[in-house]
Each structure stands twice: as structure tokens, then as C-alpha cells.
Amino acid sequence: AAGGLTVCLVRRSVDPNELQPLVDEIVANGGKAVPFGGFDATKEDDVKKLVERVENEVGPISCCVYNIGAQVGNRPFLKISARLFELCWRMGSMGAFLVAKEVSKRMIDRGDGGTIIFTGATAGFRGNSGQAGHAMAMAGRRAMAQSMFHELGPKGIHVAHVLIDAMIVSPDTAGKFWDKLFKDDSSRSSISYKDFVAKRTATESIVLPSGIAESYWHLYQQPRSSWTFEMDLRPWTDKAWFHA
Amino acid sequence: AAGGLTVCLVRRSVDPNELQPLVDEIVANGGKAVPFGGFDATKEDDVKKLVERVENEVGPISCCVYNIGAQVGNRPFLKISARLFELCWRMGSMGAFLVAKEVSKRMIDRGDGGTIIFTGATAGFRGNSGQAGHAMAMAGRRAMAQSMFHELGPKGIHVAHVLIDAMIVSPDTAGKFWDKLFKDDSSRSSISYKDFVAKRTATESIVLPSGIAESYWHLYQQPRSSWTFEMDLRPWTDKAWFHA
Amino acid sequence: AAGGLTVCLVRRSVDPNELQPLVDEIVANGGKAVPFGGFDATKEDDVKKLVERVENEVGPISCCVYNIGAQVGNRPFLKISARLFELCWRMGSMGAFLVAKEVSKRMIDRGDGGTIIFTGATAGFRGNSGQAGHAMAMAGRRAMAQSMFHELGPKGIHVAHVLIDAMIVSPDTAGKFWDKLFKDDSSRSSISYKDFVAKRTATESIVLPSGIAESYWHLYQQPRSSWTFEMDLRPWTDKAWFHA
Amino acid sequence: AAGGLTVCLVRRSVDPNELQPLVDEIVANGGKAVPFGGFDATKEDDVKKLVERVENEVGPISCCVYNIGAQVGNRPFLKISARLFELCWRMGSMGAFLVAKEVSKRMIDRGDGGTIIFTGATAGFRGNSGQAGHAMAMAGRRAMAQSMFHELGPKGIHVAHVLIDAMIVSPDTAGKFWDKLFKDDSSRSSISYKDFVAKRTATESIVLPSGIAESYWHLYQQPRSSWTFEMDLRPWTDKAWFHA
Numbered sequence: 001a002a003g004g005l006t007v008c009l010v011r012r013s014v015d016p017n018e019l020q021p022l023v024d025e026i027v028a029n030g031g032k033a034v035p036f037g038g039f040d041a042t043k044e045d046d047v048k049k050l051v052e053r054v055e056n057e058v059g060p061i062s063c064c065v066y067n068i069g070a071q072v073g074n075r076p077f078l079k080i081s082a083r084l085f086e087l088c089w090r091m092g093s094m095g096a097f098l099v100a101k102e103v104s105k106r107m108i109d110r111g112d113g114g115t116i117i118f119t120g121a122t123a124g125f126r127g128n129s130g131q132a133g134h135a136m137a138m139a140g141r142r143a144m145a146q147s148m149f150h151e152l153g154p155k156g157i158h159v160a161h162v163l164i165d166a167m168i169v170s171p172d173t174a175g176k177f178w179d180k181l182f183k184d185d186s187s188r189s190s191i192s193y194k195d196f197v198a199k200r201t202a203t204e205s206i207v208l209p210s211g212i213a214e215s216y217w218h219l220y221q222q223p224r225s226s227w228t229f230e231m232d233l234r235p236w237t238d239k240a241w242f243h244a
Numbered sequence: 245a246a247g248g249l250t251v252c253l254v255r256r257s258v259d260p261n262e263l264q265p266l267v268d269e270i271v272a273n274g275g276k277a278v279p280f281g282g283f284d285a286t287k288e289d290d291v292k293k294l295v296e297r298v299e300n301e302v303g304p305i306s307c308c309v310y311n312i313g314a315q316v317g318n319r320p321f322l323k324i325s326a327r328l329f330e331l332c333w334r335m336g337s338m339g340a341f342l343v344a345k346e347v348s349k350r351m352i353d354r355g356d357g358g359t360i361i362f363t364g365a366t367a368g369f370r371g372n373s374g375q376a377g378h379a380m381a382m383a384g385r386r387a388m389a390q391s392m393f394h395e396l397g398p399k400g401i402h403v404a405h406v407l408i409d410a411m412i413v414s415p416d417t418a419g420k421f422w423d424k425l426f427k428d429d430s431s432r433s434s435i436s437y438k439d440f441v442a443k444r445t446a447t448e449s450i451v452l453p454s455g456i457a458e459s460y461w462h463l464y465q466q467p468r469s470s471w472t473f474e475m476d477l478r479p480w481t482d483k484a485w486f487h488a
Numbered sequence: 489a490a491g492g493l494t495v496c497l498v499r500r501s502v503d504p505n506e507l508q509p510l511v512d513e514i515v516a517n518g519g520k521a522v523p524f525g526g527f528d529a530t531k532e533d534d535v536k537k538l539v540e541r542v543e544n545e546v547g548p549i550s551c552c553v554y555n556i557g558a559q560v561g562n563r564p565f566l567k568i569s570a571r572l573f574e575l576c577w578r579m580g581s582m583g584a585f586l587v588a589k590e591v592s593k594r595m596i597d598r599g600d601g602g603t604i605i606f607t608g609a610t611a612g613f614r615g616n617s618g619q620a621g622h623a624m625a626m627a628g629r630r631a632m633a634q635s636m637f638h639e640l641g642p643k644g645i646h647v648a649h650v651l652i653d654a655m656i657v658s659p660d661t662a663g664k665f666w667d668k669l670f671k672d673d674s675s676r677s678s679i680s681y682k683d684f685v686a687k688r689t690a691t692e693s694i695v696l697p698s699g700i701a702e703s704y705w706h707l708y709q710q711p712r713s714s715w716t717f718e719m720d721l722r723p724w725t726d727k728a729w730f731h732a
Numbered sequence: 733a734a735g736g737l738t739v740c741l742v743r744r745s746v747d748p749n750e751l752q753p754l755v756d757e758i759v760a761n762g763g764k765a766v767p768f769g770g771f772d773a774t775k776e777d778d779v780k781k782l783v784e785r786v787e788n789e790v791g792p793i794s795c796c797v798y799n800i801g802a803q804v805g806n807r808p809f810l811k812i813s814a815r816l817f818e819l820c821w822r823m824g825s826m827g828a829f830l831v832a833k834e835v836s837k838r839m840i841d842r843g844d845g846g847t848i849i850f851t852g853a854t855a856g857f858r859g860n861s862g863q864a865g866h867a868m869a870m871a872g873r874r875a876m877a878q879s880m881f882h883e884l885g886p887k888g889i890h891v892a893h894v895l896i897d898a899m900i901v902s903p904d905t906a907g908k909f910w911d912k913l914f915k916d917d918s919s920r921s922s923i924s925y926k927d928f929v930a931k932r933t934a935t936e937s938i939v940l941p942s943g944i945a946e947s948y949w950h951l952y953q954q955p956r957s958s959w960t961f962e963m964d965l966r967p968w969t970d971k972a973w974f975h976a
Contacts, residue, residue, distance in 0.1 A: 076395065077345065077396065078345060080341075080345070082342060085338065085341050089333055089338075093384065094326070094333075097326070101321065101322060101324070104322070108322070126387070126390055126974040127387040127388055127389065127390030127391035127393075128391060129391065129971075129975065130395070131391050132387075132388045133388075135388060136341070136385070136387050137384065139386065140333070140379075140380035140384035140387075143367070143383035146370055146379065147321060147371035147372060147374070147375050147379050148321055148371075150373040150727055151374070152321065154724065201713075204711065204713040205713070206713060207713055207714050208713045211713045214706075214710070215710070218702075218703070218706040221702075222699065223698075223702075225689075225694060225696045226695050226696065226700060226721040226722070227722060227723065228720055231718065232718055233715065233716055234715060235713050235715065236641045236644065237641070239861075240717055242857075242973075242974060244973070369730075370730040370731065372732050373727075373732075394972070394975045397969070402968065445957075448955065448956040451958050452957045455955050455957045455958030458950075459958065465946075466946070467942075468967065468968040469940045469967050470940065470943030470944060470967065471966060472947065473966075474962075474963065474964055475960045475963035476960055476961055476962060476963075477960055480885045480888065480959055481886055483617075483882055484882070485730075485732070486613075486729075486730060487614065487878075488729070565836070566837055570829070570830060581872065582818070585812075585864070585868070589809065592809070592810070611875070612875075615875040615878030616878075616882060617882040618879070618883070620880060620883075621876075623875035623879050624872035624873070624875050624879075627874065628821070628868035628871055628872035628875075630871065631864075631867035631870070634858055634867065635860060635864035635867050636859075639809045639861050639864075
């Protein structure tokens with residue numbers, strides 16, 4: 001939004017109260033944002049309708065970010081049901097496929113390029129304990145993104161995959177981590193989630209959405225002569241996933 | 245079979261003529277083989293019934309090989325339907341999950357170990373042009389296998405992933421390759437598929453099922469003190485997938 | 489230079505005519521640049537003297553880029569002498585080590601951070617035919633950079649490795665490529681190196697130093713909460729190294 | 733030795749007492765072994781003389797294993813001297829190059845194939861903290877092996893790289909690990925190195941040279957139609973290097 005784009009915020013829930021605070025924040029900072037509630041990225045019809053509406057109501061999509069993860073919590077392999085395994089895939093792989101296909105088709109037809117960014121997870125690089133479903137879905141997404149880069153690049157579409165190899169300030173990642181960290185701590189009440197995040201933010205030892213946004217903006221701004229397919233992000237305090 | 249195991253051959257088709265020739269060949273060589281036709285590895289019920297039948301009729305499974313691929317032919321990204329994308333996943337990832345879960349559960353319950361081998365493809369290592377569905381499914385399978393290795397190893401189950409990074413003597417791989425190689429050749433009739441394979445076999449420039457079997461047997465024989473998770477196979481004449 | 493840094497240009501040759509044109513160009517564009525000729529990055533004494541001089545004459549180094557490659561041309565494995573193998577390593581690994589150590593030591597002592605960027609090559613990701621020396625040296629450099637990221641990150645030093653997975657407009661890469669491309673072409677004179685580069689530049693199908701600089705600048709600007717260790721760069725027309 | 737080859741044992745030290753016990757053990761088990769003391773694999777002359785002597789005194793080399801590591805103990809990056817960095821490389825990369833070149837040249841000249849196996853380390857796959865020199869050398873060795881596989885495969889030479897991703901029963905690896913494990917343990921004397929290894933061996937939670945030998949033998953036996961370039965080895969109790 002700070003760069004001048006109109007940001008379209010999409011969520012599965014139809015509750016307008018969920019997206020409105022973020023829309024308000026963006027507008028208060030001089031940007032433009034439009035909320036789109038009630039769209040399920042794992043359903044082909046929803047994706048088609050969403051892209052149609054965005055392009056009709058806001059304008060041609062020049063940059064698309066697929067953020068939905070497939071983290072369903074650690075589960076022992078034998079405790080993963082076929083249903084849950086499929087859910088991981090629908091969120092991590094299928095939704096990414098449906099959105100990327102619908103958006104890239106229109107970008108190619110227009111012929112003036114475009115950028116599609118997939119947010120990746122550590123699980124897309126190795127299958128860890130308790131992560132069979134998550135890793136399957138995220139590794140699948142990454143492999144699909146590689147195919148897209150090969151095919152769509154020469155058509156002017158910049159496909160990129162960004163590994164966020166750390167905790168992000170968001171209930172979905174930092175919240176779960178905090179929950180786990182203090183699970184067995186009787187003094188759990190001594191540090192609230194809010195304080196936990198505030199402390200990490202002060203020491204820059206947690207990934208901030210603003211930092212991610214800067215790198216995504218850089219990818220969007222790259223000239224066609226030097227495109228990045230993949231980059232990783234983590235705080236200065238963290239080891240990379242491949243480190244012991 | 246040559247090592248003394250009873251080989252259970254499984255196929256989706258119910259036609260007994262499809263598996264019988266291989267059963268006969270194994271028996272003629274002094275081995276034991278039992279055909280199981282009519283089982284679809286992508287269906288949870290089929291998998292449960294199959295494993296139940298094999299263990300009841302033949303005996304406890306000590307080694308399980310999941311071979312089913314997700315190669316649906318090269319397709320431009322925009323020409324892949326959601327249905328085909330899902331089919332790739334069902335064959336490449338979901339079926340592997342269902343079979344591995346059902347078999348490993350029983351192996352763990354028995355407490356005397358076991359080996360589960362996933363046949364991997366080059367597409368599990370990188371997403372190439374025209375391979376978005378195939379690569380998604382095979383990379384997902386590989387990541388799932390990594391999770392399994394981590395979790396099931398300490399329970400005595402040896403999970404391995406073998407990359408066959410080349411053409412195999414089989415209608416599904418060499419057949420397709422031959423078809424493509426001579427597609428635009430007016431003199432196509434000059435070399436039949438049979439001759440093509442014979443020539444390659446004579447020069448050892450094609451992967452033979454017997455060679456794969458030797459490496460799978462090696463994995464099955466490895467002592468618990470030195471297990472392999474991953475190995476690759478290709479003929480001496482071939483570059484590796486990561487070579488230009 | 490466009491971002492306000494004083495650029496120190498270093499070259500082994502002492503001939504001032506080699507660096508002066510670039511210094512002049514930077515100055516003409518309103519930037520600051522200082523040439524340092526006569527330093528061999530593979531010699532510990534030279535590196536120490538260089539860093540000493542730069543810090544004394546220009547100021548504390550906040551960003552260091554190690555560009556020197558180890559490309560000695562394709563050589564059959566059996567034709568690589570021990571001397572050439574060592575030369576690759578001295579340029580690709582040892583020089584990178586010496587420079588990074590000398591610079592990071594001072595950055596850590598000052599305690600206000602810093603950025604060290606290694607320019608990587610495709611050979612750092614896989615050893616290709618004819619590349620045993622080059623690949624050894626560049627893969628070694630990359631592994632060393634990974635160690636540094638792990639150790640120096642928590643000390644405030646941002647270590648990054650950037651894969652330039654394509655031809656760059658420079659006699660060292662595009663020049664060699666052009667030479668090879670038209671080697672057996674009797675009409676070679678029909679396209680000069682200059683025209684070749686101009687044509688590629690017009691279609692953005694070659695990496696421009698300006699594009700690399702933008703990504704390096706982005707790395708230098710990243711907040712400590714989201715650092716990138718690795719990213720790749722190539723033109724929109726090129727396949728990635730892992731693509732067939 | 734159990735497979736019928738005459739094993740040539742090489743060591744830098746000239747002390748015959750170092751190799752004799754192993755020679756005696758092999759002979760006692762019905763095998764053949766010849767000790768070669770006093771050869772430094774990092775010196776080109778030594779390597780040439782050694783290969784010459786082995787081929788003259790024992791016979792043509794059909795399988796060569798390069799085992800020498802570059803593990804010099806964990807060192808903070810800033811504490812690694814240029815001399816130590818070079819030592820890592822000489823043992824990890826240069827020695828491997830010299831031996832492989834001298835042996836493969838003779839194998840190619842004879843025209844009847846051969847196998848060259850490089851023992852790899854986890855450090856060849858990622859640079860960890862304190863491992864800048866070790867990782868540089870082992871990643872360089874691996875990249876060189878990839879180049880060799882590409883070039884020498886079609887000449888009938890099978891080049892393979894085996895990752896031993898765990899502790900081996902040997903003073904060099906298990907000894908160091910034991911030393912570290914009980915460093916701060918006042919009751920250190922309560923478990924001797926011998927007992928430590930015996931306990932691990934009993935539970936198969938340490939890599940035994942015999943297990944490695946079986947996999948190397950498998951590689952040596954692979955038909956040319958299905959060669960492995962890379963495989964990993966670790967005990968059933970261990971995570972892989974890429975696991976958290």
C-alpha cells in the first residue's frame with residue numbers, strides 16, 4: 001500500500017470485522033485497501049469469482065501473494081487422518097494452484113507482465129517430525145512454483161517463492177509458538193502473548209510483516225533482467241533451517 | 245523373490261492376465277509371488293482391505309514398496325485442470341500416505357521392524373516445465389517420507405526414498421520416451437519399441453528393474469546401525485538431474 | 489553509490505586506467521568512488537593492508553561485496569593440474585575467507601553491524617562437466633558463508649550469498665559466452681560482442697550490474713528482523729540451474 | 733576383503749604398528765590386506781608414488797575409497813587461521829582430487845571400468861557454526877565428485893559420494909564425541925570410551941565400519957545400468973542432518 005498499490009485483502013470468513021481493522025490501518029496511513037471476505041481459496045469457483053470481482057471492482061492484478069499455510073499443528077504420523085492430510089494439501093498446494101492459474105491466465109492475456117509470490121515455509125524444504133502433512137503440502141507448493149517459474153517467466157510473469165524460516169508476529173505462528181513455549185510453565189500468566197511479542201519485536205528477534213513486505217516489494221520491483229525465484233527470511237538471532 | 249521373500253504384486257486393474265505373466269516368471273525362477281488385482285491405492289478402504297488380505301493370506305509384511313507415479317505427461321501449466329492436479333496428488337502423495345500408514349502401523353505393533361521404500365522421481369527434486377502437477381505430487385511424497393524417517397526410524401521402521409533419475413525398461417517410462425523420440429520421425433517404423441529397449445539394454449543405457457531390485461534389497465538388508473534414507477539410480481551413460 | 493555509500497573499487501592490477509573509467513562514471517552520476525589497485529585478495533597481507541587503508545582513508549566498512557570468481561574455463565577433469573585446482577580455490581574460497589574475516593572482525597569490534605555479500609555462481613550448487621575446480625571452489629565458498637551466517641548473525645553481521653545464475657554484462661561472463669557461441673561460426677564477424685550485449689540488454693535477457701546492485705542494496709537495507717541468507721538472480725528468459 | 737578384493741590400507745604415518753593390527757584381523761578372517769604407510773594424500777608426488785606402487789605390487793585398482801576428512805574441531809570463524817583453513821582444504825578437497833585423478837586416469841586407460849567412492853560428511857551439505865573450514869572443504873569435495881560423475885561415468889568410471897551423517901566407531905569421530913559429551917561430567921571416569929562404544933554398538937546406535945563396508949560393496953557391485961551417485965548412512969536412532 002505504501003508503494004501505491006491498492007491492496008486487496010482476502011479471507012475465508014465473511015465476518016467484516018476481521019478485515020476492517022487492517023483496512024482502516026492502511027487507509028489511515030494514506031494507502032488504499034479493499035476487503036474481500038467469504039472466499040475459500042481451496043474452491044475453484046470461489047477463486048474464479050474472487051479474481052473476477054477484484055479485477056472488475058479494483059483493477060487488473062499486477063501482484064498476487066498466496067499466503068495460506070498448511071500448518072495444522074504437529075501430529076504423529078499415525079495420527080494423521082486421510083481427511084487432515086487432504087486438508088493440508090488443499091490449503092498448501094491446491095489453493096496455490098487455483099489462485100496462481102486464475103491470476104496468471106489473465107496476466108498473460110494482458111501481456112504486460114505481473115508478479116506471483118508464494119509464501120513458503122521451512123516445511124517446504126524438509127519433512128520434520130510431526131509434519132508429514134504440512135511438509136507434503138508445502139514441498140508440493142514449492143515444486144509447483146518452480147514449474148511455473150520455468151514456464152511463465154518467458155511469458156513475462158515473475159513467479160517467486162519466499163521462505164519465511166522463522167516465527168512471524170501473528171497469532172498463527174508466534175501465537176502457537178508462545179502457547180507451546182509456556183505450556184508446562186505454571187507461571188505462564190507471568191508473560192502474556194502480547195508481552196512476548198513486544199519483547200521480541202523490541203529486539204528484532206521475530207519476523208515482522210513490514211519486513212516481509214519490503215522484500216516482497218523488492219521482488220515486485222525487480223527488472224526483468226534480474227529476477228529472483230527464491231529467497232529466505234529470518235531474524236538475525238535465528239539459525240537457518242539447515243543449521244544444527 | 246530371489247532373496248526368499250514372497251512377492252505380493254498389486255494392481256488396480258482386476259484383470260488377472262495383467263499380473264499372471266510376472267507371477268509365472270517369478271515362480272519359474274524358483275520364487276514365490278501372489279497377485280492382488282483390483283486394489284486402488286488412492287482409496288483408503290482399498291488400502292486397508294489389501295493390507296489385511298496380504299497379512300492374512302501371505303504373512304506379515306516386512307518390506308513394502310510404493311511404486312505408483314504421478315506422471316500424467318507434460319502439460320502447460322494453464323492446461324492443467326484442478327481434476328488432473330488432484331489426480332497427480334492422489335497417485336503421488338495420498339496413495340503413498342495411505343499405504344505407508346497402514347503398513348507401518350502393523351509393523352510398529354509387531355515390534356520387529358520393517359522397511360518401507362518409496363520410489364521417487366526426478367520431479368520430486370525440482371519442478372520442471374510442464375510438470376507442475378507431477379512435481380507437486382512427487383516433491384510432496386519425498387517430504388512426507390522425510391517426516392516418516394524421522395518419526396518411525398526410532399520405532400524400528402526403515403523408511404527410504406529412491407530416486408530413479410532415468411528411463412526404466414517399462415511401457416510407462418521407456419515406452420513414453422520412445423514414443424516422443426520418434427514422434428516426428430517418418431521412419432518411425434524402422435525402430436520398434438522392442439528393438440529400442442533391446443538396444444539400450446545391451447549397452448546398459450537404461451535402468452533395468454533387476455538393478456533397482458538389487459538396490460532395494462540392499463536397503464532391506466542394511467543393519468539398523470547404518471540406514472540409508474535416500475539414494476539415486478541412473479545408467480552410466482546419463483547425467484544426473486542436477487547436471488546441465 | 490546512488491544510495492549514498494562511498495564505493496571502494498578493488499582490483500589486483502595496479503594499472504589506474506582499469507578502475508578510473510568506472511570511478512569517473514560514478515562521480516559523474518553524483519556518487520563517490522575510490523579506486524584501490526594492486527591488491528590480491530588471495531594474499532593475506534594484501535587483504536589486511538587493503539582493509540586497513542580503506543578504513544583509514546575512507547571510513548568504516550559497512551558493506552563488503554566479494555565478487556571474485558573461480559571460473560577458469562571448462563576443463564576435462566584429467567586435464568586439471570593441481571596448480572589450477574589450487575588457483576580456483578584461492579580465488580573462490582580462500583580470498584573470500586580472508587576478506588570476510590578481516591572485515592567482519594572490525595565490524596564486530598565496532599558493534600554496529602554490517603553486511604557481507606558473497607556473489608555466488610551456479611557452480612556453487614552443482615558440479616557440472618568440466619567444472620571440477622570451479623565447482624569445488626564455489627561450493628566451498630557457499631558452505632563457508634552458511635557457517636558465517638550462523639555464527640556472525642547474532643553478532644549483528646548480515647552474511648548473504650547471492651547466486652547469479654546467468655550471464656552478466658561483463659567481458660568475464662558475457663564475453664566468454666559470446667566467444668563460445670560464435671566459435672564455429674564463419675560469420676562471426678557479423679555480430680560483435682558489443683552488438684551481442686546491446687541486443688541482449690534491449691530484450692533484458694542478460695543480467696545487468698544495475699539489477700544486481702538493486703538486490704544487493706535491498707539486502708543491505710533489510711531490517712535485522714528479516715534477513716535473507718540466499719537469493720538467486722537470472723533474466724526472465726532463462727531457466728534456473730535446476731531446470732532441464 | 734570378504735568379497736575377495738585385496739585391501740590396500742594407506743596411512744600418512746610410517747609406523748607399521750598402526751596398520752598391522754588391521755591387516756592381521758583381515759588376514760585372520762581369510763582376507764588379503766597390504767599396508768602402505770608413509771603416504772601423504774595431500775602431496776601430489778606421494779599420491780603418484782602410492783598409486784604406482786599399489787598397481788605394481790598388488791594389481792590394478794578396481795575400487796578406490798577416499799576417506800580422509802577435514803574435521804579439525806569446532807572453531808569460531810574469527811579463530812580460524814589461513815593456515816588451518818588451507819589444511820582443511822588440502823585434506824578434504826585437494827587430496828581427494830589428487831587421488832581420484834591418479835586412479836581414474838589409470839582406470840580409463842585400462843578401459844575396464846572402476847569405482848571411486850568419496851566418504852562425505854554432514855558438513856558437505858551445510859555449513860554449521862564453528863565449521864567454516866570443514867564445511868568449505870567437504871562441500872568442495874562433494875561438488876568435485878558431482879563433476880567427476882558427469883564426466884567419468886560415460887567412460888565407465890563409477891564415482892559415488894556417501895554421506896556418513898552420524899558418529900562412527902572410531903577414535904576420530906566417536907572418540908571426539910565421547911570426549912565432548914562427558915567434558916563437564918565430574919563422573920566422567922564412570923563411563924570409559926570403550927564402554928561408551930560398546931553400549932552404542934549393542935543398541936546399534938552408532939555407525940559401524942562393517943555397515944559402511946556393506947554399502948560401499950553394494951555400490952561397487954551395481955551394474956552399469958543403475959549406478960548410485962549419492963547415498964546417506966546413519967543409525968536408526970538418529971535424525972538426518974536436515975531434521976530439527
